[in-house]
Every structure is written in structure tokens, then in C-alpha cells.
Amino acid sequence: MTVNSPLPLEGVRVLDLSRxxxxxxxxxxxxxxxADVLKVExxxxxxxxxxxxxxxxxxxxxxxxxxxxxxxxxKRSVRVNLKEADGRKVLLRLAREADVLLESFRPGxxxxxxxxxxxxxxxxxxxxxxxxxxxxxxxxxxxxSGHDMNYLGLVGLLGLTGERGGPPVQPAxxxxxxxxxxxxxxxxxxxxxxxxxxSGEGQLVDVSMSDGALAWLAMVAARYFADGAVPARGELxxxxxxxxYRPYECADGWVSLGALEPKFxxxxxxGVGREDLVEKxxxxxxxxxxxxxxxxxxxxxxxxxxxxxxxxxxxxxPVLDLDExxxxxxxxxxxMVVELDQPGAGAVRQxxxxxxxxxxxxxxxxxxxxxxxxxxxxxxxxGYSESEVAALKESGAVAGPAADVHRSFLT
Numbered sequence: 001m002t003v004n005s006p007l008p009l010e011g012v013r014v015l016d017l018s019r020x021x022x023x024x025x026x027x028x029x030x031x032x033x034x035a036d037v038l039k040v041e042x043x044x045x046x047x048x049x050x051x052x053x054x055x056x057x058x059x060x061x062x063x064x065x066x067x068x069x070x071x072x073x074x075k076r077s078v079r080v081n082l083k084e085a086d087g088r089k090v091l092l093r094l095a096r097e098a099d100v101l102l103e104s105f106r107p108g109x110x111x112x113x114x115x116x117x118x119x120x121x122x123x124x125x126x127x128x129x130x131x132x133x134x135x136x137x138x139x140x141x142x143x144x145s146g147h148d149m150n151y152l153g154l155v156g157l158l159g160l161t162g163e164r165g166g167p168p169v170q171p172a173x174x175x176x177x178x179x180x181x182x183x184x185x186x187x188x189x190x191x192x193x194x195x196x197x198x199s200g201e202g203q204l205v206d207v208s209m210s211d212g213a214l215a216w217l218a219m220v221a222a223r224y225f226a227d228g229a230v231p232a233r234g235e236l237x238x239x240x241x242x243x244x245y246r247p248y249e250c251a252d253g254w255v256s257l258g259a260l261e262p263k264f265x266x267x268x269x270x271g272v273g274r275e276d277l278v279e280k281x282x283x284x285x286x287x288x289x290x291x292x293x294x295x296x297x298x299x300x301x302x303x304x305x306x307x308x309x310x311x312x313x314x315x316x317x318p319v320l321d322l323d324e325x326x327x328x329x330x331x332x333x334x335x336m337v338v339e340l341d342q343p344g345a346g347a348v349r350q351x352x353x354x355x356x357x358x359x360x361x362x363x364x365x366x367x368x369x370x371x372x373x374x375x376x377x378x379x380x381x382x383g384y385s386e387s388e389v390a391a392l393k394e395s396g397a398v399a400g401p402a403a404d405v406h407r408s409f410l411t
Contacts, residue, residue, distance in 0.1 A: 007034025
């Protein structure tokens with residue numbers, strides 16, 4: 001439903017100094033719901049996510065890669081050199097008018113530049129300052145480098161993912177980056193803004209991707225705290241450890257069986273004419289019962305199992321490839337694929353907004369910005385004259401639009 005009411009976050013001003021995925025996805029969520037997100041990028045190559053992966057050989061596509069476009073709709077871009085004194089002054093002026101500053105540097109980087117949290121608080125005590133890092137603002141790992149898989153490995157999630165006796169399996173989605181970082185940051189920012197409504201003061205939001213990823217193991221950790229038993233890979237009930245809750249190979253692909261509640265397992269067993277398996281619901285993979293269920297699934301195709309599930313309510317669905325999923329009736333009906341016109345790239349498809357508000361829904365309003373596209377506009381809004389802007393550019397403190405940036409992500 002489209003309405004003319006203000007979007008939920010309209011009027012919230014966000015300075016996004018982050019790079020790559022976690023911060024970009026966090027500010028994307030805020031931007032989709034109306035926040036004015038200004039990407040504060042450097043005067044060199046900008047956000048690393050603008051750069052291409054090796055498979056993108058076309059320079060034009062590389063300069064405005066699909067990765068960047070997917071994360072940066074509804075945002076603006078300004079180029080500021082924080083290594084220059086005048087560039088830092090620009091950031092301080094921006095911070096005076098901002099509600100939120102989001103960054104993803106290692107702890108201490110902005111402090112060393114003279115524009116860390118305490119300095120920015122002096123300019124704007126109401127500022128909500130959110131820092132997304134791998135391991136948090138304190139603790140023994142603050143200066144260690146890391147990526148999604150490292151965080152998952154350190155908090156136990158990666159070690160519990162996969163088949164019993166097999167190697168750990170990397171998930172296709174970035175659980176720590178998105179679930180542990182971006183989503184936790186968005187929640188923390190909104191919580192801090194809500195608290196500011198009462199107190200009038202901002203605060204530091206310290207988001208550790210490893211902390212956030214560990215929180216995804218809430219149920220697993222609860223059991224460990226209760227009985228002290230250390231779970232092994234492939235043995236957790238909800239991670240492949242019981243026959244009623246697993247993926248199964250069928251005649252032409254894979255299906256997922258999620259018959260966890262007895263009523264669903266009973267519906268499956270009766271539907272395939274095997275009531276003798278009802279009492280075998282919680283047996284382990286590798287058991288004779290597991291082998292029998294595997295054999296049953298191999299007798300039908302995915303489409304036949306889809307039809308079966310429509311008749312027998314048993315939490316059974318096909319495992320789709322990405323192209324199938326994106327073209328599916330479910331995804332399309334939920335507006336989870338959207339299309340927008342990207343200057344220089346034509347029609348671009350992206351994933352839609354995952355949170356649906358009935359009265360003031362978020363949405364796609366503008367494509368991702370050219371690097372530094374809004375530098376002049378932003379500086380003018382801060383009160384800089386044309387001659388002052390020219391001087392800032394001449395000194396290297398800021399830079400204007402640069403549409404031809406091209407570099408490989410892995411070089």
C-alpha cells in the first residue's frame with residue numbers, strides 16, 4: 001500500500017563512513033525507510049564495494065558494480081579526505097547537524113585522526129555514534145582483522161554447521177556481517193534514538209559482529225548452560241541431527257523436510273503409506289530409518305513432492321536454486337524483487353524491502369549515487385561558499401564526482 005504519509009525515519013540524518021557489507025546494509029535499511037543517508041567516502045576510490053570482483057571485466061559495469069548498487073539506493077555521496085585538517089573540519093560540521101554517525105573502522109582509527117566519538121560529542125551531544133567492528137571496542141581482539149567466516153568460527157557457529165563427521169560448511173549468506181553486524185547495528189541505532197527522545201543525549205552503540213553472531217546460537221547455548229553437554233557438528237536437532245528435520249535428495253534435486261512437530265511427521269508418514277515410521281521421528285541420520293526415508297524421497301521429483309505437500313500438510317518444500325527462488329511466485333508476490341532505472345546502467349533488478357509496514361512502507365526512491373555526486377550540494381548546505389568549496393577541492397580536503405572509478409576488489 002502506497003501512501004503520502006512521511007516515511008518512518010524521515011528527518012533522521014545519517015552519516016555513513018562505513019565500507020563494504022555490514023555498514024552498507026545497515027544504512028540501506030535506514031535509507032529505505034526514509035532516513036537521509038549521506039555516504040562520507042574518501043577522495044580516492046571510495047567505498048570498497050564500488051570496486052569490482054575479477055569476473056567483472058567491463059569497466060563501466062565495474063565502476064558501478066551490482067554489489068554497490070544493491071547496497072546504496074536511496075543514499076547520497078560526498079568525498080572527504082579525513083587525513084587533511086580541512087577535511088576533518090568538514091566532517092565536524094556535518095556531525096553538528098547529524099542524528100547518527102555509522103562507521104566500521106578498527107577501534108581507534110577515527111580517534112587518531114581527531115574525529116572519534118568523544119570529539120564528535122563535543123560538536124553534537126545528541127549524536128548517536130554506531131561503530132561496527134569484528135570484535136568490539138574492547139577485549140583482546142580489538143585490533144585483529146577478520147571476515148564473516150572468522151567470526152562464525154570463533155563463536156562456534158561454523159563448527160556446528162555441516163554433516164556429522166564432515167567438514168564445517170560455509171553458509172551462502174553472510175550471517176555475521178548481516179545478522180550479527182548490520183541488523184544488530186540498525187536495532188542499536190533505533191534503540192539509541194528512542195532513548196534520546198527521553199534524555200536528549202546520544203550515545204555510543206558498540207556492535208561486534210562476533211557478539212551478534214553468537215547471539216544466533218541462543219537456543220544452542222541455553223541447552224549447553226543447562227546440561228553442560230557439548231554438541232557436535234551434525235548432531236543438533238535443528239542442524240541435521242534428526243530424520244524429520246533435514247534436506248533430502250529426490251529424483252531430480254533436493255527438498256527440505258521440516259516435520260518437527262509430531263502432527264507434521266505423522267502427516268508425512270501417512271501420506272507416503274509408512275505409518276511404521278511414525279515412531280522413528282527423532283532417530284539419527286545413519287540409522288536404518290534414515291536410509292528408508294532417503295529411499296522414499298528418491299522415488300519422486302521435486303515437483304511431485306511439491307504437489308504432495310499441497311495435499312499433506314507436513315512442512316515439505318523444494319530446495320530451489322537462486323534463479324528459481326527469485327522467479328518464484330512467493331518472492332514475486334511479496335515484492336522481494338524490484339526494478340529501478342540506474343543512470344548509465346539501465347534497468348537494474350535488486351532485492352526489495354524485507355520489512356513491510358502497513359501504513360508507511362519503505363521503498364526504493366533513488367538509485368545508488370556516483371562517487372562524490374553530492375559533494376557540492378552538501379558543502380553548500382553547510383554554508384561553504386563557491387570559492388571555499390573550490391579551495392577545499394584544490395587542497396585535496398574534498399573531491400567532486402568521479403564516475404570512472406575502476407579497480408578490482410581483490411587487488
